[in-house]
Amino acid sequence: MQELIQEGRAKVNLTLRVVGRRVDGYHxxxxxxxxxxxxxxxxxTPGAGLHLATSGPLAQACGEPEDNLVFKAAQLLSERVPGLVLGDFTLDKMLPVAAGIGGGSADAAAALRLLAQANGLALDDPRLIEVARLTGADVPVCLNSNACVMTGVGETLMPLSLPKMPCVMVNPRVPVATADVFKALGLRNGQLLVGATDVLRTPGWPEDGASLEDWVEALAAVSNDLEEPAMRIQPVIGEVLAALSASNGAWLVRMSGSGATCFAIYENTADARRAAQQIQTDHPGWWVHAGILS
Structure with missing residues (x-):
């Protein structure tokens, strides 16, 4: 069979509220x-066995193949689909790891899409959905890679229609472990961070066709609850946020996920490109991307 290819797109948390911690320890x-x-x-490349090779500028950060979420997702799916055709995976690693943008989860989701394609499985096959959830909390949302409101521990997804958002994403090339950030948040099992009154006051999101300005205004009303504990672990996140805030034309500046990647939304792509160039000049060691969120 011929080689099949999928992209693992970076996921950005435009907002992130921690509602509470369940009695089982999950948030x-x-x-x-x-x-x-x-x-x-x-x-x-479909075939017998299961192999994973890595390439690209950030390949060394991927660790051992057996520990990669691509490998884990493929193994879990093979346990649930008799006779599943596996094969040789090659991961061209461009996104920083442990960065709050779901790079590993996006890769695992891409692996599931590839295996579905090679084996004639539908993307809504219950076995595929189950494996996505078991592989990692961000894998289900990355499976279709469409804008949405994600709730629970990542299993409940409500589609959203977002306008194209010119952005700059910056990572200081410092990994931040998600588990460490949640530990720094300090919630006990069964503890709620958001009460019923807070839920009732949650703003509704703009309707389909709303402008970028409307969305930025709505997003600005809800923060990322992990930003402060992540900065206690890696203070450089504060430097990244400051650099983005100081750029001309930044409408909204925030950390994504559990960090350390931060982003800014701009009115237009020209402003975003100029900001990215200035930040890259001032901080040549940082990973910087100017592009579009959608």
Whole structure:
């Protein structure tokens, strides 16, 4: 069979509220999620066995193949689909790891799409959905990579129609472990961070066809609850936020996920490109991307 290719697009949390921590230790979240136009590339040559090779500028950060979420997703799916055709995966790693943009989850989701394609499975096959949830909290939202409101532990998705959002994404090339950030948040099992009154006051999101300005205004009313604990772990996140805030034309500046990637939304792509160029000049060691969220 011929080589199949899928992209693993970066996921950006435009908002992230931590509702509370369940008695089982998992955190309930509410997040508006968009996807960027920067991505890893994953290819699959169907065949016997399961192998993963890595390439690209950030390949060394991927660790051992057996620990990669691509490998985990493929193994879990093979346990549920008799006779599943696997093969040789090659991951071209472009996105920073442990960065709050779901790079590993996007790669795992791309692997599931490739295996579905190679085996004639529908993307809404219950076995595929189950494996996505078991592989990681962000894998279900990355499976279709469409803008949505994500709630629960990532399993409940409500589609959204977002305008194209010119953006700059910046990562200081410092990994931040999600588990460490939630630990720094400090919620006990069964503790609620958001009360019933807060839920009732949650603003509704703009309707289909709303302008970028309307969306930025709505997004600005809800923060990322993980930003402050993440900055305690890696203070450089504050420097990234300051650099984006100081750029001309930045309408909204925020951290994505559990960090350390931060983003700014701009009125137009020209402003975004100029901001990215200035930040890259001032901080040549940082990963910087100017593009579009949607």
């Amino acid at each position: 309930d979240l509410e997040s508006v999620v968009a996807f960027a136009d920067c991505a890893d590339s994953l290819s699959l």
